[in-house]
Amino acid sequence: MTDHAQQPASRRERREQERETLHNTVVARRDARRAERARAARLDKVRKIAFGGIVVAVLAVGTYLAFGDFLRRPADAASSGIIDVQSSMAGFTPSEIDVTAGQTVTFKWWTQDAAPHLTGGVHTMVSPDLGLNEQLPAESTKMVTWTVPNKPGTYDVWCESCCGGKDAPQMHGKIVVKPSSASIGAPVA
Numbered sequence: 001m002t003d004h005a006q007q008p009a010s011r012r013e014r015r016e017q018e019r020e021t022l023h024n025t026v027v028a029r030r031d032a033r034r035a036e037r038a039r040a041a042r043l044d045k046v047r048k049i050a051f052g053g054i055v056v057a058v059l060a061v062g063t064y065l066a067f068g069d070f071l072r073r074p075a076d077a078a079s080s081g082i083i084d085v086q087s088s089m090a091g092f093t094p095s096e097i098d099v100t101a102g103q104t105v106t107f108k109w110w111t112q113d114a115a116p117h118l119t120g121g122v123h124t125m126v127s128p129d130l131g132l133n134e135q136l137p138a139e140s141t142k143m144v145t146w147t148v149p150n151k152p153g154t155y156d157v158w159c160e161s162c163c164g165g166k167d168a169p170q171m172h173g174k175i176v177v178k179p180s181s182a183s184i185g186a187p188v189a
């Protein structure tokens with residue numbers, strides 16, 4: 001008797017258990033799908049942020065490469081190594097030239113003045129302290145390559161072949177020798 005009473009009950013229990021197991025499986029699968037979708041959404045968000053960051057970085061680098069050289073030029077005119085200098089009856093243009101100690105620079109030195117106006121038919125560039133003593137023929141352009149002595153400071157440079165030469169204030173220019181970055185902070189010998 002007890003067997004008969006228990007059997008249907010245990011069948012029901014088994015069916016209930018099976019239903020419950022099935023239900024649990026369905027719920028578990030649904031939860032897993034939701035978790036997967038949430039994870040995918042998070043990953044997608046992270047990817048978008050990372051991509052945005054890469055785009056910004058690439059644009060920044062591109063902008064720097066395109067304009068960095070241009071932007072630096074006014075601050076450090078001598079960094080290209082070629083310095084445009086004109087000599088005229090008004091003196092040197094520019095009247096101040098900035099260079100760096102130890103740097104090798106090239107003056108693209110030119111004049112439009114005609115020979116009759118110039119003593120000996122030349123302009124000159126004289127700065128004994130800096131080892132400069134150059135001549136520029138009338139109406140010409142000359143490339144003068146010069147290694148800047150390792151002597152930071154401000155130096156006088158003049159033309160002695162026209163318009164009163166060294167005695168004339170307008171015939172003087174200034175060469176500023178900046179310390180090289182390697183020697184900044186180190187004692188100047």
Ligand SMILES: [Cu+2]
Binds near residue numbers: 123161
């Ligand atoms: Cu001159």
